[in-house]
Amino acid sequence: MIELQGLTKRYGDKLAVDGLTCTVRPGIVTGFLGPNGAGKSTTMRMMLDLDNPTAGTVLIDGKHYRQLRDPLRAVGALLDAKAMHGGRSAYNHLLCLAQSNGIPDSRVREVLDTVGLTSVARKRSKGFSLGMGQRLGIAGALLGDPRILMFDEPVNGLDPEGIHWIRNLMKNLAAQGRTVFVSSHLMSEMALTADHLVVIGQGRLLADTSMADFIARNSRSYVRLRSPEHERLLDVLAGAGVTPVTTVDGTLEVDGTDAARLGELAARHQIVLHELSPQQASLEEAFMQLTAGSVEYHAHSSPGPDPAPGRPVPAAGQGPGDPPPGAGWGADRRKKGS
Numbered sequence: 001m002i003e004l005q006g007l008t009k010r011y012g013d014k015l016a017v018d019g020l021t022c023t024v025r026p027g028i029v030t031g032f033l034g035p036n037g038a039g040k041s042t043t044m045r046m047m048l049d050l051d052n053p054t055a056g057t058v059l060i061d062g063k064h065y066r067q068l069r070d071p072l073r074a075v076g077a078l079l080d081a082k083a084m085h086g087g088r089s090a091y092n093h094l095l096c097l098a099q100s101n102g103i104p105d106s107r108v109r110e111v112l113d114t115v116g117l118t119s120v121a122r123k124r125s126k127g128f129s130l131g132m133g134q135r136l137g138i139a140g141a142l143l144g145d146p147r148i149l150m151f152d153e154p155v156n157g158l159d160p161e162g163i164h165w166i167r168n169l170m171k172n173l174a175a176q177g178r179t180v181f182v183s184s185h186l187m188s189e190m191a192l193t194a195d196h197l198v199v200i201g202q203g204r205l206l207a208d209t210s211m212a213d214f215i216a217r218n219s220r221s222y223v224r225l226r227s228p229e230h231e232r233l234l235d236v237l238a239g240a241g242v243t244p245v246t247t248v249d250g251t252l253e254v255d256g257t258d259a260a261r262l263g264e265l266a267a268r269h270q271i272v273l274h275e276l277s278p279q280q281a282s283l284e285e286a287f288m289q290l291t292a293g294s295v296e297y298h299a300h301s302s303p304g305p306d307p308a309p310g311r312p313v314p315a316a317g318q319g320p321g322d323p324p325p326g327a328g329w330g331a332d333r334r335k336k337g338s
């Protein structure tokens with residue numbers, strides 16, 4: 001378990017982490033999310049005693065990091081995959097870590113095998129690709145067989161097989177009762193991996209909640225309806241006190257009424273439906289909705305490819321300073337009733 005109490009870090013004028021209080025629990029994967037510059041890496045560095053807090057504390061299973069007798073056996077971390085001696089082979093890099101932490105040499109081969117680097121164990125790590133470096137960093141984190149694992153952007157540079165592997169690795173580590181804390185900007189991956197989320201913006205805690213609760217609270221859920229008898233369906237819905245919105249392609253979106261009731265209404269009036277589907281926003285949409293006010297670094301919009309599937313079409317001229325995607329979700333492409 002990792003406990004943060006009022007954790008704060010100031011760099012000059014910049015308050016990078018601002019009074020964070022939360023608990024990262026064992027047995028689940030906890031995702032750590034926040035826009036660029038939100039303070040995730042700074043928080044993780046303070047957890048590992050690599051940076052001194054300006055105020056507040058971090059306890060690792062009830063102890064300060066510096067009080068841990070064998071830190072690598074208690075906490076394994078991947079913060080920066082490039083933070084290693086590039087002239088050493090993968091094997092020697094891990095052997096140095098093992099020998100300086102009282103870990104048996106035999107463990108080096110085990111973790112190299114776990115991360116799939118056995119065939120390049122004798123090669124110097126400076127020749128490694130980004131993904132290979134990530135795997136070596138993960139091997140280092142696993143070396144002491146620790147109860148607590150922290151990964152900062154672990155899927156960065158990994159190929160699809162590697163991403164799939166690390167997803168399963170994290171789930172398995174959590175299933176063994178370990179504490180797994182992982183940051184990532186890859187929302188689709190986080191949605192598949194994390195059970196719980198800690199979200200920060202400009203150093204402050206924005207959410208500390210289960211994945212399902214986070215999406216439900218920060219997004220709109222609705223039911224999509226499509227019928228060749230559009231007008232009759234609108235009349236029936238109006239008669240039942242249901243006010244849908246019609247999208248530009250004629251699909252109806254209904255908030256606040258479940259799909260079963262809508263389906264029964266249509267059936268009672270013998271209206272053919274071509275679609276009746278409950279919709280739940282993605283983690284990405286919920287994240288953007290929650291963090292809209294704390295994004296510090298906005299890109300300027302420019303003419304480019306279509307937005308990702310499932311994302312609302314931005315209104316013409318939408319740019320920095322305008323409501324972010326997710327705020328006023330879909331309002332630009334919908335008209336009430338009709």
Ligand SMILES: Nc1ncnc2c1ncn2[C@@H]1O[C@H](COP(=O)(O)OP(=O)(O)OP(=O)(O)O)[C@@H](O)[C@H]1O
Pocket residue numbers: 011014016034035036037038039040041042043
């Ligand atoms: N050593 C440092 N000296 C000065 N400012 C720093 C230092 N480290 C981080 N910062 C600042 O603290 C803030 C938080 O940075 P941090 O790297 O923790 O954010 P992050 O959430 O990890 O960002 P990203 O998602 O882009 O990696 C940023 O404004 C950053 O510029």
